Amino acid sequence: MKMWSGRFRQPLDPAFEKWQRSFPYDKRLLPFELAASRAHARALEHAGVLSSEELGEILDGLNQIGQHAESSPEFLNDPEAEDVHHFVEKKLATLIGESGYKLHAGRSRNEQIATDLRLFVRAAIDELQNLLADFLDSIITRAESAGAAAMPGFTHLQPAEPVLVAHWLLAYAEMFLRDSSRLGDCRKRANLCPLGSGAIAGATLALDRRAMAVELGFDDITANSIDATSDRDFALEFAQALSLLSLHLSRWAEEMILFSTPACDFIALPEAYSTGSSAMPQKKNPDLLELVRGKAARVAGCSTALEIVLKGLPLAYNKDLQETQEPIFEAADTVKAILPMVAGWMRAVEFNFDNMHEAAQSNFMNAWAAAAYLVERGVPSRQAHEAVGKAVKLCLERNCNLQDLPLPDLQAINPAFGSDLPGRLELDEVLAIHDVPGGTAPQRVQRALQQTKEHAAALRSREPVPAR
Numbered sequence: 001m002k003m004w005s006g007r008f009r010q011p012l013d014p015a016f017e018k019w020q021r022s023f024p025y026d027k028r029l030l031p032f033e034l035a036a037s038r039a040h041a042r043a044l045e046h047a048g049v050l051s052s053e054e055l056g057e058i059l060d061g062l063n064q065i066g067q068h069a070e071s072s073p074e075f076l077n078d079p080e081a082e083d084v085h086h087f088v089e090k091k092l093a094t095l096i097g098e099s100g101y102k103l104h105a106g107r108s109r110n111e112q113i114a115t116d117l118r119l120f121v122r123a124a125i126d127e128l129q130n131l132l133a134d135f136l137d138s139i140i141t142r143a144e145s146a147g148a149a150a151m152p153g154f155t156h157l158q159p160a161e162p163v164l165v166a167h168w169l170l171a172y173a174e175m176f177l178r179d180s181s182r183l184g185d186c187r188k189r190a191n192l193c194p195l196g197s198g199a200i201a202g203a204t205l206a207l208d209r210r211a212m213a214v215e216l217g218f219d220d221i222t223a224n225s226i227d228a229t230s231d232r233d234f235a236l237e238f239a240q241a242l243s244l245l246s247l248h249l250s251r252w253a254e255e256m257i258l259f260s261t262p263a264c265d266f267i268a269l270p271e272a273y274s275t276g277s278s279a280m281p282q283k284k285n286p287d288l289l290e291l292v293r294g295k296a297a298r299v300a301g302c303s304t305a306l307e308i309v310l311k312g313l314p315l316a317y318n319k320d321l322q323e324t325q326e327p328i329f330e331a332a333d334t335v336k337a338i339l340p341m342v343a344g345w346m347r348a349v350e351f352n353f354d355n356m357h358e359a360a361q362s363n364f365m366n367a368w369a370a371a372a373y374l375v376e377r378g379v380p381s382r383q384a385h386e387a388v389g390k391a392v393k394l395c396l397e398r399n400c401n402l403q404d405l406p407l408p409d410l411q412a413i414n415p416a417f418g419s420d421l422p423g424r425l426e427l428d429e430v431l432a433i434h435d436v437p438g439g440t441a442p443q444r445v446q447r448a449l450q451q452t453k454e455h456a457a458a459l460r461s462r463e464p465v466p467a468r
């Protein structure tokens with residue numbers, strides 16, 4: 001039976017009828033639709049609309065639908081179902097007879113889909129948080145085992161200053177911790193129950209909205225029925241959070257690709273996650289990283305599609321909202337598939353610490369430390385900068401390092417240079433002077449590592465994040 005044929009004189013154009021169905025993709029919402037339907041059925045009984053016998057039959061029918069769907073996926077092949085709500089209504093009537101049609105009393109598909117999608121987003125966030133926590137763990141573990149190893153730090157992709165490998169990896173941990181906290185925020189706003197909002201104006205029966213919310217594990221009920229039936233901010237926030245997470249993954253992948261090229265040779269690509277070339281026998285290509293970078297485009301597309309669907313909608317429900325489903329499914333599926341891959345990659349990659357160490361001592365990355373040395377001796381910073389710049393120019397002419405310049409040549413540039421300069425330009429010394437919270441001095445990085453671990457553990461257990 002159709003859900004709405006009463007007022008129609010003509011049948012639907014068959015092509016249109018098929019085209020407008022959402023069941024091919026919203027069938028995945030079935031577990032949420034069933035849970036929300038159970039809560040609604042109980043509210044109907046409480047309101048005196050269903051007898052306790054009818055409630056029992058309906059709950060039994062809903063359970064059967066869930067079991068059939070799990071045991072035989074063909075059960076979901078229903079070319080006539082318009083959407084998941086229609087599917088449940090039809091199957092319920094087939095299973096328990098006419099009383100199945102009583103379930104729809106006092107509710108609308110507008111509040112049902114809003115509820116199902118909130119439940120979907122909540123469950124997806126919980127799953128993603130676990131996967132993200134595991135990826136973070138893989139980064140933190142590698143940072144921990146990198147100890148005091150150093151590498152070049154780049155700005156403008158030009159050698160800037162040496163940093164600890166652990167400091168570099170913890171920069172990525174910060175990005176992904178923010179992503180985790182963003183998903184946590186999104187979950188709070190998603191976890192409100194629209195049931196009882198009706199089609200737009202609120203239910204016409206005395207349904208206990210709070211009881212339905214509690215049964216479904218929502219934190220509270222939505223405040224306004226017009227908003228609740230048309231709001232998809234939670235879906236957009238979810239897609240945007242995933243888009244930013246994918247953007248971070250893409251930046252991470254890009255840098256790993258860069259550092260794996262023979263020109264850098266800082267990391268050796270794990271063979272288990274790389275492929276060869278059908279043409280060039282010597283190749284080992286970073287396919288996993290490239291696909292991670294490429295898939296960020298897809299997730300950004302999902303987020304953009306949602307934003308554009310929503311931007312011109314008048315209140316309240318409009319069928320355009322059906323188009324918000326697939327982008328959130330695709331964004332969630334894409335990121336869920338990526339996270340275990342990148343965690344595996346991170347655990348398997350080899351760092352070429354010797355090459356990193358050597359590179360960290362090249363290209364005058366101790367020049368700022370030389371300027372800091374002069375400033376310490378009372379030279380105004382602009383003059384110190386100028387003096388070290390001249391010293392670098394001299395080194396470029398002589399093809400040597402700053403430490404190799406004879407003291408008289410240095411003192412000719414600025415008399416504040418002393419014989420202790422070369423020692424101060426050694427890698428360990430250069431790292432040690434960045435001794436501020438958040439800096440790369442080894443003891444600071446050690447502390448940061450502990451704080452990052454605590455932060456990650458707190459997010460995992462959803463406690464408030466400890467202050468730094």
Ligand code: ARG
Binds near residue numbers: 113
């Ligand atoms: N399949 C629809 C959707 O996803 C369900 C809500 C339909 N409501 C309506 N008034 N036609 O949005």
